[in-house]
Amino acid sequence: MKLTLKVWRQKSPGEKGAFVTYPMDNVNPDMSMLECLDVLNESLSARGEEPVAFEHDCREGICGSCGFMINGVAHGPERATTVCQLTMRHFKDGEELLIEPWRAYSFPLIKDLVVDRRAFDRIIAAGGYVSVSTGNAPEANGIPVGKEVADRAMDAAACIGCGACVAACPNAAAALFTGAKVAHLSVLPQGKVEANRRALAMVAQMNEEGFGNCTNIGECTGVCPKSIPLEVIARMNRDFLRASFKRREEPLATITPVYDWKEKTE
Amino acid sequence: MSTTAVNLRQSRAAAFWYSNTGKKIVMAVTGAILFIFVIGHMLGNLQIFQGPERINSYGRFLHNLGEILWAERIVLLSAVVLHIIATVQLALRNKAARPIGYSRRDAINSSYASRTMYWSGPIVLAFVIFHLLHLTAGMIVPGAAFIEGDVYHNVVSGFQVWWVSAWYILAVCLLGLHLRHGIWSMFQSVGVNHPRYMPLLKQAAMWIAAVIVLGYISIPISVLLGLVK
Numbered sequence: 001m002k003l004t005l006k007v008w009r010q011k012s013p014g015e016k017g018a019f020v021t022y023p024m025d026n027v028n029p030d031m032s033m034l035e036c037l038d039v040l041n042e043s044l045s046a047r048g049e050e051p052v053a054f055e056h057d058c059r060e061g062i063c064g065s066c067g068f069m070i071n072g073v074a075h076g077p078e079r080a081t082t083v084c085q086l087t088m089r090h091f092k093d094g095e096e097l098l099i100e101p102w103r104a105y106s107f108p109l110i111k112d113l114v115v116d117r118r119a120f121d122r123i124i125a126a127g128g129y130v131s132v133s134t135g136n137a138p139e140a141n142g143i144p145v146g147k148e149v150a151d152r153a154m155d156a157a158a159c160i161g162c163g164a165c166v167a168a169c170p171n172a173a174a175a176l177f178t179g180a181k182v183a184h185l186s187v188l189p190q191g192k193v194e195a196n197r198r199a200l201a202m203v204a205q206m207n208e209e210g211f212g213n214c215t216n217i218g219e220c221t222g223v224c225p226k227s228i229p230l231e232v233i234a235r236m237n238r239d240f241l242r243a244s245f246k247r248r249e250e251p252l253a254t255i256t257p258v259y260d261w262k263e264k265t266e
Numbered sequence: 267m268s269t270t271a272v273n274l275r276q277s278r279a280a281a282f283w284y285s286n287t288g289k290k291i292v293m294a295v296t297g298a299i300l301f302i303f304v305i306g307h308m309l310g311n312l313q314i315f316q317g318p319e320r321i322n323s324y325g326r327f328l329h330n331l332g333e334i335l336w337a338e339r340i341v342l343l344s345a346v347v348l349h350i351i352a353t354v355q356l357a358l359r360n361k362a363a364r365p366i367g368y369s370r371r372d373a374i375n376s377s378y379a380s381r382t383m384y385w386s387g388p389i390v391l392a393f394v395i396f397h398l399l400h401l402t403a404g405m406i407v408p409g410a411a412f413i414e415g416d417v418y419h420n421v422v423s424g425f426q427v428w429w430v431s432a433w434y435i436l437a438v439c440l441l442g443l444h445l446r447h448g449i450w451s452m453f454q455s456v457g458v459n460h461p462r463y464m465p466l467l468k469q470a471a472m473w474i475a476a477v478i479v480l481g482y483i484s485i486p487i488s489v490l491l492g493l494v495k
Binding site for chain 2: 019069071073098100103104105106152168170171172173200203204206207210212213214215216217218221222223229231233234235236237238239240241245248252
């Protein structure tokens with residue numbers, strides 16, 4: 001099949017980027033979107049041009065490395081699918097694909113389609129520890145967890161941290177991501193011990209990173225490759241609200257991000 | 267990359283207000299207060315269909331409340347002010363959160379109502395100011411002379427002017443749109459969401475918003491059709 005790719009090319013953070021059009025004549029419909037870019041890159045290399053930089057790792061939709069906008073939708077038109085799992089047969093012959101990186105203040109662009117998502121790592125780090133006893137594996141029935149609760153925790157824990165939620169949000173909010181990370185621990189009895197501190201610290205770090213705020217519109221859950229529900233955001237809000245009324249012993253600390261490659265936008 | 271640790275403000279109240287999540291909770295609570303007012307105001311207004319005597323005595327009853335009326339006004343005004351301050355601050359943060367926009371971004375999973383909150387809100391606010399100057403203060407007199415205390419006369423003569431009714435109907439429809447998202451969204455913001463009940467709540471939000479719109483616009487429509495004279 002024939003496709004026209006319009007890809008965002010940007011050499012480095014400081015430089016001006018632009019869309020470059022690449023016509024492709026021989027696209028195998030069974031290829032994934034990333035394999036399509038591989039084919040493009042091989043032809044670019046053969047011509048002596050710089051290949052398109054994009055992130056990837058497992059290519060089976062579970063690592064969370066890949067992701068970009070295709071025609072204005074994060075991870076492209078298929079629901080619950082990362083770009084590495086998106087096969088080209090979902091596009092029409094002769095279609096033009098507009099490929100653009102995630103755009104958010106907190107995800108500064110590094111090159112082409114690669115953005116720095118370490119803000120997510122700092123939010124997770126802010127969550128701190130979970131009290132789990134060391135030693136032998138605990139007795140399986142020691143702490144009973146209902147099936148429904150286990151399922152809700154698992155649904156939240158399915159988050160792969162790809163950043164599509166931030167990318168699709170009109171406010172560039174990280175509420176679905178942070179909500180998932182708060183909820184997958186806080187619904188379980190093992191995670192309840194530090195639930196208050198965790199919610200306050202993770203929300204504080206999320207604010208510190210400069211993400212926008214959630215307006216409950218639900219674009220995030222629509223593009224999420226793991227279909228994480230908005231319920232996790234409510235869970236975060238509830239934990240935050242409860243924790244705000246409790247007295248804290250330790251002062252909350254957040255990490256101020258300093259980027260070497262933050263684009264000069266202001 | 268280098269990092270430095272900074273301590274947040276120690277006061278719990280300040281930390282709450284500083285955070286996005288805290289501001290959203292303030293928006294939810296103030297929104298709930300205003301929502302209750304919208305319901306009460308509609309029920310009060312509908313008494314116009316029971317004749318001039320009924321609505322005028324209701325107006326006198328409200329005015330005779332004295333301090334209670336002023337307390338209510340202060341609560342409502344503070345709710346409006348807090349709702350707007352939180353919105354403006356969050357909107358500025360949201361704008362800063364994406365300094366470079368997309369050349370294309372499609373909405374695939376959000377309702378029209380939710381995407382137009384920034385439009386429906388300010389237009390409704392502009393209407394409320396007009397509405398207060400028209401029917402509470404009597405400073406805008408589009409129809410026959412404003413008679414202090416004669417609610418029935420003021421409402422009917424006002425709505426007989428076509429553009430007053432049109433403006434009213436438009437604003438109430440936008441209010442309905444605002445509430446269609448707001449009614450369920452305030453539950454989400456304070457952390458009430460259950461997979462079993464959320465779809466029901468969203469349905470309920472739509473129906474409640476529809477009832478509110480129909481309840482309010484029934485008055486200017488009845489006046490325009492000559493059913494209420």
